Amino acid sequence: MASAAYAIKLFAGTSHPELAQLIAKRLRIPLARANIHQPPSGETKVTIVESVRDYDVYILNTCAGEVNTALMELCIMIHACKIASARRITAIIPHFFYARQDKKDKSRAPITAKLVANMLREAGCDHVITMDLHASQIQGFFDVPVDNLYAEPSTVQYIRDHLDVQNCVIVSPDAGGAKRATSIADRLNVDFALFHKERKKANEVSRMVLVGSVSGKIAILVDDMADTCGTLGQAARNLLEAGATKVYAFVTHGILSGPAIKVINESGMEKLVVTNTIPMADKVEQSDKIEVIDVSHVLAETIRRSHFGESVSYLFHEVPYSNGIA
Secondary structure, eight states, X not given: OOOGGGOEEEEEOSSOHHHHHHHHHHHTOOOOOEEEEOOXXXXXXXXXXXXXXXXXXXXXXXXXXXHHHHHHHHHHHHHHHHXXXXXEEEEEESSOTTTTOOSOOSTTOOOHHHHHHHHHHHHTOOEEEEESOSSGGGGGGOSSOEEEEOSHHHHHHHHHHHSOGGGEEEEESSGGGHHHHHHHHHHHTOEEEEEEEEEEETTEEEEEEEESOOTTSEEEEEEEEESSOHHHHHHHHHHHHTTOSEEEEXXXXXXXXXXXXXXXXXXXXXXXXXXXXXXXXXXXXXXTXXXXXXOHHHHHHHHHHHHTTXXXXXXXXXXXXXXXXX
């Protein structure tokens, strides 16, 4: 029987060990040991080094780097702990796998996020912790509890600590993000604006129309993720042309693929502020405009509350304790 002091085991896959270490440090527990490697055959081999019998097990892997490898690692680790008699297994997926493939938007298109949910369930997952799902409805793909955390409290705290709030306007880069942006604007008691955009094809923006006034204000773009940054780059240029004094962008998941770094550096925005749901060290080295908010304290407190049967909803609106810049 696991003793009360060591009832939690936190494992990490290979996608984001730095975040797992930060969470373990905040929980004041050692990171549990698991050997993960890929032999020349290309298969993923996982060995859980220590006993998990009757423990509350948490396994962290995020959608970053070799995405399919990270997903298989997570499923195999869940399965390994399940058949080793773990009491409960929680998957911590800060950036959910295939979150943008959440609906059948054209003929014969797969709903891959639903497939991922099925894979996790079949592997033996009892609970999922994630952050800023691309679409909240993804929670409905699961038959197990899902805690969808938000970066909003940390974002609001950063804005209050670093910017002149009364001179800010919150801007959504598209109509789909209007709810997220208005929520932040309401909390800060500032104005809101949004862009209406028309796409040529995925990841290519053809035309953006600003709805609202930003003249003489600090414009703050907010979105759930930044991939190629085409939308954010064009939005930043349009905001400056519309009279904004400065432009900042806040996103939860900084994927930053392809030309993203070049776009950020040439966009005219002051800062792109992202969370560390995805490893950002290599991106920060390439641009001094990128700043990282650490959300390990939010995930650690969620684990603690989940383990002791306390409510997690408090964390949807408040930062658990002092936030840090990674």
